[in-house]
Amino acid sequence: MNGKLMKTADINGRPKERGLILLEYAVSVGFMAVLGALVLNMLGQGWDLQSRNSAVLEVAVDTSTSTTWLIRDIHIATATDIPDGGGAQATAQFTWTDAGGAHVCDYALVADDMRRTCDATTVTVANNITNLSFVRAGDLVTISYSVTAPDRPDISDDIALNVALGAG
Numbered sequence: 001m002n003g004k005l006m007k008t009a010d011i012n013g014r015p016k017e018r019g020l021i022l023l024e025y026a027v028s029v030g031f032m033a034v035l036g037a038l039v040l041n042m043l044g045q046g047w048d049l050q051s052r053n054s055a056v057l058e059v060a061v062d063t064s065t066s067t068t069w070l071i072r073d074i075h076i077a078t079a080t081d082i083p084d085g086g087g088a089q090a091t092a093q094f095t096w097t098d099a100g101g102a103h104v105c106d107y108a109l110v111a112d113d114m115r116r117t118c119d120a121t122t123v124t125v126a127n128n129i130t131n132l133s134f135v136r137a138g139d140l141v142t143i144s145y146s147v148t149a150p151d152r153p154d155i156s157d158d159i160a161l162n163v164a165l166g167a168g
Helices: 022-076
Strands: 092-098 101-110 113-118 121-126 129-137 140-149 152-164
Touching: 022 092, 022 101, 022 113, 022 121, 022 140, 022 152, 101 129, 113 129
Parallel strands: none
Antiparallel strands: 092 101, 101 113, 113 121, 129 140, 140 152
8 A cells, every 4th residue: 555545446346335334323323312302301391381381370360260259249248247356267258238139148168169159159269279267357358368279289379368348
């Protein structure tokens, strides 16, 4: 050999093509594995974010719905069964009279649902509720409770409302 690279040829005189060597194959497989891991990681993060956003939305809806009903009923109520200056209680009743007649609305925690029974019609105002309590000082009713997302205990909202009785 005279120091020059010799080209090899097949029997027909065409240059022989060499295949991938093992190192090139290993590098390409490793590169694809890294790309695959990155894609799976991004999909996992997207799934977790979607789950978290759904839980936050569910807590927000339950919070909004429950506070709307409570504020409305307490504002129009002229009487309640919550003793003035008494301790916290887990249920409350609000009454008022309007052009439609006398109305009685009860609030209670049943399992983990806040239930409103008004004029013999019961509706679930909010789900996943804990620690519901009512306290009264004069015309001010304080309601406290927590809303927690199902399957996501890390997402919750603690509610404390001060609503004036008969303010509406």
